[in-house]
Amino acid sequence: MRKQLLTYTKWFFILQLCFIVFGTISCLLPNESIKENIVHSVEMYNDEHAYPQYLIREPAHQADNFTDYLIMNMIYNTSPHKPFKYLLFPQWYYSNENSLDATIHINLGIQKKMHEPNFIYGRYWHGSSFAYRWLFITSDLSGVRWINFLICSVVIFAFVAALSRNIRKPEMYLLLIGMVFVNYYLILMSLQFTPVFLIAMIGSITLLKNNNQQKRVDVLFLILGSLTSYFDLLTAPVITLGIPLLVWVACQGAVVDWFQKFKTIVGYSLLWFFGYLLTWMFKWLLIFIFTDYSITKEIAEKIEERAGVWHSSRIDVILDNITMLNLVPLSIILIGLLILVVIYFNRKGIQKALLFLAIACIPLLWLFATANHAEIHSWFTYRSLWVTVSGLFLTVVSLIRWSDIKFPFFAKKVNV
Numbered sequence: 001m002r003k004q005l006l007t008y009t010k011w012f013f014i015l016q017l018c019f020i021v022f023g024t025i026s027c028l029l030p031n032e033s034i035k036e037n038i039v040h041s042v043e044m045y046n047d048e049h050a051y052p053q054y055l056i057r058e059p060a061h062q063a064d065n066f067t068d069y070l071i072m073n074m075i076y077n078t079s080p081h082k083p084f085k086y087l088l089f090p091q092w093y094y095s096n097e098n099s100l101d102a103t104i105h106i107n108l109g110i111q112k113k114m115h116e117p118n119f120i121y122g123r124y125w126h127g128s129s130f131a132y133r134w135l136f137i138t139s140d141l142s143g144v145r146w147i148n149f150l151i152c153s154v155v156i157f158a159f160v161a162a163l164s165r166n167i168r169k170p171e172m173y174l175l176l177i178g179m180v181f182v183n184y185y186l187i188l189m190s191l192q193f194t195p196v197f198l199i200a201m202i203g204s205i206t207l208l209k210n211n212n213q214q215k216r217v218d219v220l221f222l223i224l225g226s227l228t229s230y231f232d233l234l235t236a237p238v239i240t241l242g243i244p245l246l247v248w249v250a251c252q253g254a255v256v257d258w259f260q261k262f263k264t265i266v267g268y269s270l271l272w273f274f275g276y277l278l279t280w281m282f283k284w285l286l287i288f289i290f291t292d293y294s295i296t297k298e299i300a301e302k303i304e305e306r307a308g309v310w311h312s313s314r315i316d317v318i319l320d321n322i323t324m325l326n327l328v329p330l331s332i333i334l335i336g337l338l339i340l341v342v343i344y345f346n347r348k349g350i351q352k353a354l355l356f357l358a359i360a361c362i363p364l365l366w367l368f369a370t371a372n373h374a375e376i377h378s379w380f381t382y383r384s385l386w387v388t389v390s391g392l393f394l395t396v397v398s399l400i401r402w403s404d405i406k407f408p409f410f411a412k413k414v415n416v
Contacts, residue, residue, distance in 0.1 A: 360391025
C-alpha cells in the first residue's frame with residue numbers, strides 16, 4: 001500500500017510540474033502573430049451569435065461561442081513578459097453590456113476601448129487556452145476550428161479502431177451510438193467542448209493498449225482526472241472517468257467476479273476523483289502562496305453556489321439534463337434490446353450487466369452534486385450522460401445470448 005501511495009504521489013507531482021512548464025512555455029510564445037490572428041478572427045466573425053443553434057433549433061444542439069471567445073480573450077491578453085502571473089491569473093476584457101454578440105468582450109481590448117483587462121479568472125487552470133495559443137500562432141479561428149475538427153476526427157477513428165479490436169461488436173456499436181445522443185458533431189469544432197472528449201477517447205485507447213499488455217491501469221485514472229481538471233471548464237468532466245470504465249468492463253470476460261470488479265471500479269473512480277480535485281487545489285495553493293489574492297474566499301463562495309440548487313430540486317435538475325437527450329429513438333433502441341433479452345436471455349451476463357449499470361449512475365451522481373451548475377448549463381452538462389446512455393445499452397446487451405442470433409456483422413466478435 002505504501003509503495004502504491006508513493007507511486008501515485010510521484011505521478012501527481014510530475015503532472016503538476018508538466019502543467020506548470022507547459023503553461024509557462026505557452027505564455028512565452030511570441031504574442032504578435034497570435035494577436036494578429038485573433039484580431040483577424042474577430043473581424044471575420046464579428047456578427048457571430050454567442051449561442052448559435054446551427055442545424056437543429058433546440059438547446060441541446062447549441063454551440064458555446066461565448067466561452068470560445070472567452071478562451072480567445074484570455075489568449076489575447078496573455079503576456080510573455082510575465083508568464084507566471086498569467087499562468088496563475090488568466091485575464092480578459094469583460095463588458096457589462098447585456099449582449100448575445102460573441103465578440104463584444106474581446107472587442108473592448110482590440111478596439112482600445114479599455115486599456116487593461118478588467119476580469120481575473122484564477123480558480124481554473126485554463127489549460128485549453130495554453131494549448132490553443134500554439135494553434136493561434138499560425139491560424140485564425142477558422143483554421144483553429146478546422147485543426148480541431150481534424151484532430152477530433154483522427155482520434156474518433158483511432159477510438160473506433162481500438163474498440164473493434166478489443167471488445168465485442170454489439171458493445172462497440174452501442175458505446176458509439178451513445179455518443180450520437182449527446183450530439184458529438186458540435187464537439188468537433190468547439191474550443192470549449194473538445195478537451196474532455198479527447199481525454200476520454202485517448203484515455204480509453206491507452207487503457208486498451210495497457211490492458212492487452214497486462215500493464216496496470218490504476219495510474220491512468222489518476223492521470224485522466226488530473227488532465228480533466230487542467231483542460232476542462234466544468235463541461236462534462238465525468239466522461240473522462242465513465243467512458244474508460246465502460247471500456248474496461250467491456251474488455252472483461254462474459255463471467256466476472258462482480259464484487260472484486262466493483263471494488264476495482266470504486267478504486268479507479270477514487271483515483272480519478274483525487275487526481276481531479278487535487279489538481280484543482282494545487283492551482284489554488286500556488287495562488288495562495290505566491291499572491292495576496294483572496295482565493296479561499298472565492299472558492300468557498302463558488303463551491304457553495306455550484307453545489308447548491310437554483311430554482312428547482314436536485315432530481316428536477318437531473319431530469320432537465322435527461323430531457324436534453326432525444327428520448328424517442330433512445331427508448332426505441334432500449335425496447336428493441338429488451339425484447340432480445342426476453343427471447344435470448346443470458347444468465348451468465350448478469351454480473352457484468354450490474355457493473356455497467358453502476359458506471360451508468362456516475363453522471364447522475366455528478367449532476368446531483370453540482371445541481372446549480374447543471375441547471376444553469378444543462379444544454380452542455382447533459383453530455384456527461386454519454387456514460388449513462390451507453391452504460392444502459394451495455395447493461396442490457398450483456399443480458400443477451402448473442403451466439404444464438406445470426407447477424408452477419410456481429411458474427412466475428414460475438415462468442416457469448
